Structure formats: structure tokens, C-alpha cells
Amino acid sequence: MCGIVGAVAQRDITPILLEGLRRLEYRGYDSAGVAVLTSAQQLLRVRAVGKVAELEKALQATPAVGHLGIAHTRWATHGKPAEHNAHPHLSAGLAVVHNGIIENHAPLRKKLIDLGYVFTSETDTEVVAHLLAHHYSQSQDMLGAFRATLNDIHGAYALAVIHESEPNTLYCSRMGSPLVIGEGSGERYLASDPLALLQVTDRFRYLEEGDYARISLDSCDVWDRDEQQVDRPITRYEHAAHSLDKGEYRHFMLKEIFEQPQAIRDTIAGTLGDDHVLTAILGPDAETRLVDIANIHIVACGTSYHAGLVARYWIEAQAGIPCQVEVASEYRYRTVVVPKDTLLITISQSGETADTLAALRYAKDQGYLATLAICNVAGSSLVREADWRLLTHAGPEIGVASTKAFTTQLVALLWLTTALAQARGQQEFVARNVNALRGLPAMIEQVLTLEPAITELAQRFANKHHALFLGRGTHYPIAMEGALKLKEISYIHAEAYAAGELKHGPLALVDDDMPVVSVAPSDSLLEKLKSNLEEVRARGGQLINFACETIEPTSDSSIQTISLPWVEDCISPVLYTLPLQLLSYHVALVKGTDVDKPRNLAKSVTVE
Template identity: 60%
Template sequence: MCGIVGAIADRDVVPVLIEGLKRLEYRGYDSAGIAVINDQEVRRVRRTGRVAEMEGAALAEGFQAQLGIGHTRWATHGGVTEANAHPHVSAGVALVHNGIIENHDEQREKLIAMGYVFESQTDTEVIAHLIHSHLTEGKDLLHAVQAAVHELHGAYALAVVSRKEPGRLIAARMGCPLLIGLGEGENFIASDVSAILQATRKVIFLEEGDTAEITRDSVTVFGPDNARIEREVHLSDVSLASLELGPYSHFMQKEIHEQPRAIADTIEGVIDAGTFSAELFGDDAADVLAGIEGVQILACGTSYYAGMTARYWIEAIAGLPCSVEIASEYRYRDVVANPKHLIITLSQSGETLDTMEALKYAKSLGQERTLSICNVPESAIPRASRLVCYTRAGAEIGVASTKAFTTQLVALFTLTATLAKLRGRLDEAREAEYLDALRHLPGSVQHALNLEPQITAWSEHFAPKEHALFLGRGVHYPIALEGALKLKEISYIHAEAYPAGELKHGPLALVTDAMPVVVIAPNDSLLEKVKSNMQEVRARGGELFVFTDEESQFGPSEGVHVIRAPRHVGVLSPVIHTIPVQLLAYHVALARGTDVDKPRNLAKSVTVE
């Protein structure tokens, strides 16, 4: 969840470190710092708050160096204080760390007994002292790091420098993303490629258990057994332009409006093929998908709601039983495995720790039919999966996911139609209907975006409220959940979502004129049921805010506000009705003056438990 950047070069790397940390701000953090090696001394500056505050301090102190590391911290062990901020130092060794060390208490006690004094509450300082303890045994920095990480239990991405070895940078990875950027006479490390795009597009992704020695002119990677190993060099296709705001006020706003293009790019393969083909998911996908008896979807957060939506499609269209589970729960329970089930993992970043560990657990139970739906090529989860579908949403900077969610939905629908076809449940007429629906989907999303002025007007009703309720039925219930999540994430209004039919089983007790009730009510087979639920709200004095479409046969009235999408788009309606709830959350947050792109306490890439 933290951000890491490091550099070794013949030029001053301080501007590289600071720019890299600024590029990582979107991940969420509460403090920042850098450490450099200069004249065989470690110089360090740390500040709570924004990178800009730390940058000002570094410039005031005249920081310059050819080797350095930087970090943005999202607090886990210990409060948000300068003492807990990274980098941490132990007698000339400086390091930054992403992850959580589970046996830090045990290691801390051992190190205190050896005479080490701790200045922070973090698990990270344990690693710094542990590495130094191995240096005192006569090891060089590389071997000291390798020895130390073998004593750690948990997840980590590490960047380590030492004043006694100013010509190299050591990296290590287990469970948290870390990559190496390759330059000419200079090399870099980062937790996210966006941090080093200013300098290079050539990257090496470290694998689980890897360590690496990085100098100005060379990179040497070692596997879990410390034997030298070759890792493939990749050319990143992330553009700097995708990391800029352009004409928008916030990245969330930009990414909401990028959804027509993101969806078009995601479905390009199926539209070009003119058919739902298993080959869209990999060369051996037909063999993997043949004869499956069910589907298990594992995901967290917004991706979990995408999976919940897909469950309705998979069972209704493909005729397969489908279960959806929060990855952090799945990995810690006794699972009855079925090797003929398809395991689908959903992750925007491809590095979500709970989802990655759930995938490993499923595979350990003999479930080898695995498919990853992900937005980041070559990330850990796709590499661990047999089949992959990339959503092609482009870089998503805002912490609250928008285009990643809708592109996951269209990828899941494409998979559903493919499974139905493989099972003989999709005739030519229905296939043509679905292809046509996908083809027109980007335009329909743009029509939904055009509702923004009406939704902006609604935001003034919500801004002074502290609670909100979202309702939906059937396939639109997960969209209600997603709407509630978005509102609470960025506006800090407490919001809950329920299947509308559950209203009378408890939530109705919450309804007053002080709690706005948002209803997803498209013109589908459940519309009349939803109307009845709306009447239950009005009878208790609740105020309704209804997202519907042109074909529904009701309009605004006292206490009932209505916004209509241009038309009902059938089976893909959940995608369209996601747009208004995203826009509502965004404009309510603006009205309340919150930090839209960097909501408090949250991070973009969740690489800790």
C-alpha cells in the first residue's frame, strides 16, 4: 500500500526520487521521506503529510546524491508520526519497506537483547537492524539482506542502501510488487512503473522471493534460493499522458469520463472477431473451460461487487452455478474444492494481496482452472493464472475505482457469453444480440455521462447529510452496493445498500426525512417490485432519488426525484447504471470539500492484509 522508488546514477537522483514519489501519491499515504548516500554518509528527510512538504525540506537542506531511496507510507504499525515514517536507518543502513512483517515482535525482542535501540513503532525498523546485524558478521550488503529476509515472515518489498557500499542498491520482494527500471548508466527500482516513467520504460518485474543487486551499469537478480536467475525485460506501455489530469479537476472525474473509451478498448477483441471465442482468454482456453461444472469468483472491494453482478449473468445465461467470495475470507476457511470449477480472480492492480493469496490457496487445493481479469499486464495475479483477460482501462489514479469496475463488468459479460456458447446455450440470434449490445455500449455510457448536470444538482441535497441508503434488486443490487461504497469512500457520508426486498426486514427502521434513499430502478422484470419498495419509503417520510430509464412508467413527484438514462439497454443495464452513482459520489464529495482522489485512510493498491 506504500510507495517505493530508488535510483542509482551518475547524475543527481534527488529530483528523480521526489518526482517518483509524486507519481505514487495516488496510492494513498500519510507520510513521505527519502534517504541518500553522500560522501559515505546517510542523509535522510521525512515529513508527515504530502510529498511537497518533504520536498521543501529536502531542497532547503541541499540534498544531492547519486544513490537514494524514497517512500510514501500508509500507516500500519504505529501512528502517523515522523519517527514512524520511512526510510528507517540502522548504523549506516537505510531502507524502505512495503508490506507487513508478521514476526516483528519476536525479531524485535531478539534485536533488543543484542543491544539495538528502537526509535519507532514500526515493523520496518526491525528489518533495518536485522540487516545491520548480519553486516556485523562480515557479510556484504547483498548477502546481509538475503540472510535477513529468510528470517522474516510476512510480505515485503524492500530497497536497501548502505553508506559503506555507495555503489549499489539492493532490492527484495515477497508478496508486494517491486520492479527494476533499466536505463543507460543508471538504474531504478519502484513499486509501480508510474514512478520511473520519467526515466525509462524498460522494466524487470521481480518474482516472489527474488533479491536483486543494482548498480549504475548492471542488474543481477537472484531467486529464492539465492542462485542467479534471468528475469524477462518488458517494455511498459503506460504513458505519461495517462498520468496527467489534462482538462479535468480530479483524476476520478477524468477516469469517469474515460469509460466509453476504456470499454471500447476492452471489448475490441470480441467486436473485431464478431463472435464469442474461448481464444479471447488464452490459447488453451477452450480446453480449460470445457466441461467446467461451476464458477468461483474471488475478489475484494469494488471488484467483489463486479463479481456479484457477474453471478447473475453466469447462472442465468451460461447455466452454471456461481459463487462469489471476498478473497480475504476464502483464504482462511476450509474450502470444499472442485477441480472442475473455474476460479476467477478480479483485481485492478493485479497485486491485491488477499486476492493473490486466495488464488494460491485455491491452486494448493488442486483447482488449476484459473482465470485472472486484471488491468495491469504482467502483474502478479495474471502471472499466476492459467488464463488472463486484460481490461485495458489504462492507468487508474483515483483511489475510488471507476473505469476499472465497468471494464471488469464487460470482461465478465464477455466471459459469460463465451461460457454459454461453449455449453450450447447461445444460439446465433442471441449471440448477435449480445454483440450488438456490446458494440453500442460505449455510446450508451456516453449518454449516461451526459446526465451529469442533473446529478450535480442532486448533490446539494446530499452534501449536508450524514447517512444514505441505496436500494436495488436482482442484477442491480450489486450496483447499489457499489454506489454506497463510492459515496462513503470519497464523501465520508455513511452509506449502506440493501436488496430492495429486504427493506421491510429491518433497514426500514432507519428511514426518515434526514436519510436520502437512492434507488436503482431500470425498466426490467423487477420494476413493479421496486416501485412497491419505493412506496414503503415514501410512507415513512423518506426522500427518494431514483435512477431509471426512459421506458419506465413513472416520473417525479413530491419527495421523489427521478433521473432517466436515455433508454434501457437490456442485459448490460448494470454498466449504464454504474455511471450515475459514480457521478453522484463525485459531486457530493466536491460539495463537501473532501479530497476526491486521495480519500482519508485509504490506498489504491492494497498489498497488506
């Protein structure tokens, strides 16, 4: 969840490092730091607790100027947020930054203490610094010392290292945590996310699992885990044209909510025929093998898991294929029974989500027919390692609480459902879905005009500490997503239930101080939902309904209803997501929380 930036150039690289950290701050903001090799060939380290702005203040007091450096923004795993735990960590003329977890840090720490090394932090990263210094002291060979260190450590990591003895060289490696090398004009960079470097380049080498590299002004040498030198091709970053600032919006989250119509247009572009979907985009042999799929397993985390839950309803109803959805962190640690001809679908915004990526790797040996990644990042590990891929085109999403990444995942999953139905001759579903997907962006633009009403509604949550969200069918996972968004950014405790479960426990929580939010489209379960809501009203609950405009409004003043346009059932879950996103955003404003960077959370979860 932390962020790494590095650079080697013939100019001062500190501004590059700082801008990279600003762009990576969504990954972690407990502390930040830089280490620069000065003109005197000495390492200068500056660290600060808190956000990157605090590091900037520290650098004003202690300027760091140099042509080689590394930087880091931290989300604490080992050791509390404190300056002594902030990266980079130093040892005998070298500096290290690290994302991930070194699983065998405890025995290595003991060994190094016995050798006389003194630890100044509680982090697992400092183990790497001292271990590397120890190996270097034995050989005076940085590349050999780096290789020996990589052989000693176990876990998930991305590492970047500089040493006073090599004033124009960066060393880096990745194992289970992303790292890219940026190619500039007479200079090179590295980062844990291409977003960090888009101000200086859009050309990247994506390191593969187990790769390590030596980067200098005039060369970039990469070796694989077998210590064989390899060539990782340079590719252009497809999202480079997207703006990475807030523009006219107060927060990235609001900007990204309003970017959803275009994100969905971009996601479906080139995927739809007149009355069918173009299945060849999935990848090699997918078009002919779709008909062979007899079962589906979906594995994801967080918001992506909710998208998978919606897809289960679609896939079973339209394609007639049994579908199982699991949280990745549970799936990878249990014995999985894989029926014959099962497709594994992994969903991740970043494509680097640790549990989801580990689940994909675990699944490789479980006898699946094929694996499919649904992801927003073309060069991510998930996409590269899956058999087939289905890319969303949400563009960069900076707000920690996912918005456009979620709705584009839903759109991709509906497209996939349509492809599966098409392979089974269910043309009625196919034609309807294709038509609905084409019209979806315009319908979302219409729903976004409800923001003023939702802004006013948010005031009702000013003094609330709990909320209940209800939905049925495909809208039950949407209620779950609405509850997650509210708790993520407003810190209100929120739970979601299938509305039919009210009488099995949750009804005990309902009183005249409890907001109860319902998702009420005009579908086959509407009458059932109305009966559930009557149970809430009878107990004095504060009902807030997001309902289809075709539903006759109630005259009860205790019920507040916001009407949404009627749409086909298949795209209704996407549409009803929007007002719940806006509600959580405006409640967070009322509560005065940090909308884009909620406490204790980070954007890309690259550790367990």
C-alpha cells in the same frame, strides 16, 4: 499500500525520487521520506509527516543531492503517522524502505534489543534495518548480509536498501508485495509500481515472488528464492502512453469517470467477432476447456467483489453454471469445498491485492480445473500466477475510489459470460451480448451528459449523514457499489439493500431526512421495485430514482428522477454505474473532502 522508489545514476537522483513519490502518493500519504548517499559518501535522510508536498518543503530546507537513493510514501500499519515512524529507517550506515508486514518482527525486535540495538520507531521496518546491520557487522559483505536477513524475516514485503560502503549499488527483494526494476540509459531504478518511473523509462524487469536483486550502474543481478541466479526479461509497459496528469479536470476521479467510454473500447478491442467472442485470448487451452467448466468460484475484494456479484447473475442466467462469489479475505481462511471441474476467477485492478493474490495461491492446492485472473496490469503477480488471464485496459487509475477499473471489470465479466454461453451453444445470448458490448461506449457517452443534473442533485446531500441505496437483480450489486463510492469519498454513511429486504429491517431507518437512492431500469423486476419504493414514499423518505426513460415519470414533487436511456439488460448494470459515480463525486465536492485521496484509504491494498 505504501510506495517505494529507488535510483542509481550519474546525475542527481532526488528529482527522480520525488516525482516517483508524487505518482505513488495514491498508495499512501501518511508520511514520506528520502535517503540519499551524498558526495561525501554519507547517508542524508529527510522525512516529513503528511503528503509528498510536505517532504518537498523539508528538502528545500535540507537539500539532498546524490547519485544513489531510496524514497518512500507511507500508509501506516505499525506505528502511528509520525516523523519517527516514517521511512527510510537507518542503522549503522545503511537505509531501508519497506512495503508490507514483517510478521515475526516482535521476536526479532527483542533479539536485537538484547544485542544492544536501539529502536527509535514503532515500525516493523526498523527491525529489518538493524537486522541487516547486524549481519553486515559479522561479514562485511552486503550481499551475504542481505541474504541472511531475508532468511530471518517472515511475512509480505518489498524491500530496498542502500549502504554507505557501496555508493553505486541498490539491493532489493520482494515477497508478497510488488517490486519492479526500471532500465534507463546508463542508470537504473526500482519502484513498487511502474507508474512511479514512467517519467524516466517504460522498460521494466518484473521480479518474481521471492526474488532479490543487486542493481548498479552497469549490472542487474537477480536471484530467486533458491539463491539461483536468474534472468528476468525486460518488457515494455503497455500503459506508458497514457497521461498521468489531470488535464482539464479538477480531480483524477472525474477524469477517470469520463475516460470510461475509451477504456471500454480498449478492453473489448480484438475480443469480438461478428456474432461471437474470440475465446483464444484467454490463454493456453482455454478455448477448448471452456466447455468442461461445471462450477465457478469468484474471489475478489471491495469494488472488484461487487463486479463479481453482478457476474454471478449473468453466468447462472446465460451459461447455466452454478457460481459462487466470495470476499477474498474470508475465502482464504475457511475450508473450501471445490466441486469437480470448477474454475476459480480472481478479480483485481492492480493484480497485487494481498488477499486476492493469497486466495489464488491457496487455491492452487484445492483441485480447481483452472484459475483465471481478471486484471488491469499485464505484468502483475495475479496475471503471472494464474493459468488464464483476461486483461482489462482501463489504463492507470490514480483516484483511490475505483471508477473505470470497475466498469472495465464488468465488461470483461460479461465477455467471459458470453464465452461460457458460446461454449454451450447459447447463441441467442452470444449475439445479443456482442452487439450490446459494441454499442456500450456510445451509450456511456450519452449518460455522461447527465452530469449537470447530477451536480444539482448533489446539493441535496449537503447536510446529510446517512443514505440508503436500493436495487434488485443485477442492479443490487450496483447499488452496493454506489453506496461504497459515496462513503469512500464523501464520508456519508451509506448502505445498500436488495429492495425486497426493506420491510425486513431497513425501513425502520427511513424518515423525511433520509435520502433513498434507487436503481430502476426497465427490466423484469421493475414492478416489484416500484412496490418497494412506495413503502419508502409512504414513510416520507427522500426518493431519488435513476430510472429508464421508458418509465412514466411520477407527478409527486417529493421524488426526483434522472432518466437514463434504455439499453439491453445485459449492459444495464454498467450504464447505471455511471450516474452513481458522478453522484458520489459531486457530493464529495459539496462536502469539501479530498476526492482523490480519501482519509484512511489507499489505492492498492497489498497487506491484509
